[in-house]
Amino acid sequence: MYEKKIPLRLDCGLHLFKELLNGKWKLMLIYYISAGLKRPGELQRKIHTADRRVLTNQLNELVKHGFVDKTIYDTKVPKVEYKLTALGQSLLPIILTLESWGENNRIVLEKALEASM
């Protein structure tokens, strides 16, 4: 990974969340894993706009940080499965809240984004 040069701010919950879950696909990955997509290939096909390596990185970080468990099966054809830890599951209500906030305000939010370009 990259070694941080600016000291982290850990003094408030908002920054803890941001520091750990800011990755472009992390929350989406957690959501899809909770929805039953366990294997890297499934997740990559689901999120096909993201490059495979990017997803791999994000998944690795989620594992490293304890949101997701990774099981590597020792089969002839490689097989890997992800599942959420308790910590990962604790994010589900947040994910649903953020998602529905975005959808409920989609029209005005899209307008805001347009305006800023």
Added chain:
Amino acid sequence: MYEKKIPLRLDCGLHLFKELLNGKWKLMLIYYISAGLKRPGELQRKIHTADRRVLTNQLNELVKHGFVDKTIYDTKVPKVEYKLTALGQSLLPIILTLESWGENNRIVLEKALEASM
């Protein structure tokens, strides 16, 4: 601002949220404005670890995107006040949820961050 080269993903609420509110201080600014800190100087003194120009930028974006209203008073000594729009207020429950998630899991989250360095 900076002109984006990679097309935005607007297809899910999570990305709408992220695209608009990912700034390092945005949620914190919204929170403090809701708590009664209206003026730039007050906010800057509260968040003294962030540079003035950075906060100004984040505030400008919050205004541009419709989360915050900015009133410029035409007094001899410059005076500016911010307040939340309805859209900005709709974020308060989310902010409180994120903050308390972070605080409730602080111990394990800090351990996760340590482990990753």
Added chain:
DNA sequence: TCAAGTACGCATAAATTAATCACTATACTG
């Protein structure tokens, strides 16, 4: 009149995150 306070902003550098290039390795399927 000088210091300190109000507020803002462009241009650039630095830091961080995301995307891509170029690969390895094994095993089915037809």
Added chain:
DNA sequence: CAGTATAGTGATTAATTTATGCGTACTTGA
């Protein structure tokens, strides 16, 4: 045996975000 699928990695570049250098302009108070 060629094609496709499984899963992955190290190195590099590009994109984006955050921080900083250097200014402006006005006012109040000592």
